[in-house]
Amino acid sequence: MVEIEELKRLFPRAEIAEIPYEERGYHLSIAVEKGDIPDVADTFAKKGCYLFDLFCVDYLDFLELVYFFNNHSAPYRIKVTTKLDPEQPTAPSISRIFTIAHWYEREIHEFFGVFFEGHPNLTYLFLHEGIDFYPLRKKQVKVSEEDKKRLMPKPPGEEEDTFFINLGPQHPSTHGVLRVILKMDGEYILWAEPVLGYLHRMHEKMAENRTYQQFLPNPGRMDYMGALNFNLAHVKAVEKLCGIEVPERAEYVRTITCELNRIGSHLLWLGAFLADLGGLTPFLYVFDDREQVLDILEAVTGSRLTYSYFRFGGLYNDVDGEFIEKTKRFIERLRGRFDMYNRLITGNVIFINRVKGVGIMDEALIRRYGSSGPVIRSTGLPYDIRKKEPYAAYRDIDFEIPTGVNGDNMDRYMIRLKEMEISLNIIEEAINRLPDGPYRAEKLPKKLKPPKGDLLSTVESPRGELGVYIVSDETEIPYRMRWRVPSYSNLMTFPELARGCLIADAIAILGSYDIVVPEIDR
């Protein structure tokens, strides 16, 4: 499937190895010299791939830059690595080829001190001014004075007659604490830039300081709206790493609860999106429904927002008849409510005029940014990890993936509504098929010490493609855990979409992404 021969011909100096996908979660590993990186990126860009992730791992002797490429049409996960000198780490920037790399490179620069040649703006992305050390380096490395100067954010130009507006961090429609700097010309936006880091907690560093079990509550704190999906991503990755078999029943319960979580997340988005457009009433209606989801999940997981329900090899506890009963009742209830939402929102002429033809995305844009989730399905790409690389019980259940045509806000709205209906079908199907048996794997070691190696594992969160990359060094603590979060690459398309828009449209576009800021900031 993957053209190794072709790649070998193109990059004769590279070491190319085929990787068992079932075990490691990617197909090919390519080790190249750092000078070849732009060529490699260019090749993959021409093949129609997108940059799934870009990060760095500190192996003490060397720093390893890891590029993950993927394709929207078929699973085609390729890891490209390059070694950097830990004393003077430099690498060529690929932000001209994949625009999203602009932000990934800034992140690596502030966390590892890697200098990217040709990058226009290597300022702080998440961190606060005045951090003395590169936080993700294994050995303390001091930030040089030269680098400190480079990291200081440049104040927006104070030319005469330019109108700068801060949208956030304390703003009603930035969903938490995102900040966007807008350069305005009257009502029009000339230039926009998101400023991140107001909720940065460095989960990736936390992961390097605690065992796999101890990290269990953390993923739910990254994305509080899709906490179970994040929980599952972590659990699934570690299970794969350690080779733990999960009982059938647990897989089904995971599917049911994750879909409930997805519905809850989409419902909240619906309310928030309408609130961004100035209609406040739907917010309360969706909360009414979401409350039911929370009640159901609370009864089995014990929490209402930041769930940590899945355990390695299964679940924290089994579901009972009451859970099934309540879920069935909820399915009936929500199905009856869609009609009301359609009458209240979809048919409203003001709503239609506000969302139709606004924030149009196309496939080329999506590939440059590596966006995922409902945002890209609106352009007509049926890309969904649940279908492309099935996990849990999704491989047994048949469901469709709704897609749009225009890639505008209206499509994103319709897709999320449709996805809720489909989630209901999935839940119903999973409940019907729910097998008996144990809910947790037996004979698990007390201390998890996964074998040496690395692994990529992906999950479809309500916002898109969520990836966990773990490097294990045979201890009970992960050597490096990287979280590739979907909102990150979705949000970064905002400056491009907002340019030239009216401010009201920009707010609608921002709302249509369904961003969760703590997930982006991690």
Next chain:
Amino acid sequence: MTDVLKIAVEAIGQDTLRVILGLIGVLILVVINALMLTWAERKVAGHMQRRIAAKEVGPFGLIQPIADSLKLLGKELITPMKVDRVLYFLAPVICFIPVLVSFVVIPFGEGLQVRDINVGILVILAFSSLSVLSIFIAGWGSNNKYSLIGAARSVAQNIAYEVPLLLSLLIVVIMVGSLSLKDIVEAQKGMWFILYQPIAFLIYFIAGVAETNRTPFDLPEAESELVAGFHTEYSGMRFAIFFLAEYTNIMIISAVATTFFLGGYLGPYLPGIVWFLIKTYFLVFVILWFRWTFPRVRFDQLLNFSWKILIPVSFINLIVTGGILKL
């Protein structure tokens, strides 16, 4: 008691007494109206959103607005450093003048009118332009970017909707041949004008909602875009005065609609003022209803709706009415 009144009338003249009593009555009405509308807004919002809304303070939460206003009275008056102090202080004062003056000519019942000025409706329209000025002064004086955008929007919006507002009222004037509000009400003895002129009524009402900056036309204070628009920098009692003016404005827009299209104080059995208040508050309720049902329109849509639809339709309506009157 009657003796005292008689002596008072003789001493200061009937006219003056009328003005003084009217003034007291109007001030009481304005305060009660604002208090009741804040309560009603919360209640309407609550019930439309399937919740109960204010209920703890007093029966059905009726005392809540009083508690709120007392709380606002005790809030610090923050004057940000960078504001233009004169404009910043002046804006809330100016915003209240037009709403109070409008009450001079509104006929609440037969004879229940402070003064029947023969160009009554012009007084209301002329003074209502002042409220735009106050919003612009507030936005500019605040030296805040959100306020400035809100203020600029407010001006554009108010001028866009003033033309259809004038045109729709003009149609009634052309039918009656008088600018006095009392004459207009009396002319509806046979039939309310809403039945002759449903389009003019609709245009007036839409333009009226836009003039009061209410959803779906609440762009000057668009919360999700401009935080709080022109009154971002206002807090405490100064904010409360903007609030008071806004709610009084809603009532005036509804009262004028009642006078021009719904027969004013006319109605069987009940006294005139009761009919007047019933009709007015029904329209007020509709305006509240809009807010909790519609999303906000975009700015270009807002302006173009007025220039491309409301104004041409008003013109056609005016010509047709003029033609029919000549038949």
Next chain:
Amino acid sequence: MDTIADFYPVLVFAIVAVIFTIAPVVISYLIAPRTKGKKTYVTYECGIEPFGGAWIRYSILYYIYALIFIAFDVDVLYLFPVATAYTKKGNTYEFYTLLVFILLLGLALVYAWGKGVFNWKRKDQ
């Protein structure tokens, strides 16, 4: 009662309105607490120190709307005296005058429309 004295209630109401708005502010000034923190008095900008002022030449795209409005508003006000003098039945001369006036006014709207004043385009640099 067609004299200027007819309007004195308007003046009285306007003066009372001023007093009515100043009084609560004064009361509030007397009883409300005052903070000493400097940051309280900083202009609100979503929690960030403001950069760049608000008093700049602000690009008002609806400037042309304002120009059309001035033409319109004055002309529509001319119609008010016309409306009061407009007689019912007969005298079709009045109707034709009105028609011509409105058609001329409508022409301004058509011209602006044709000129593309009402089109808001996406602004790409």
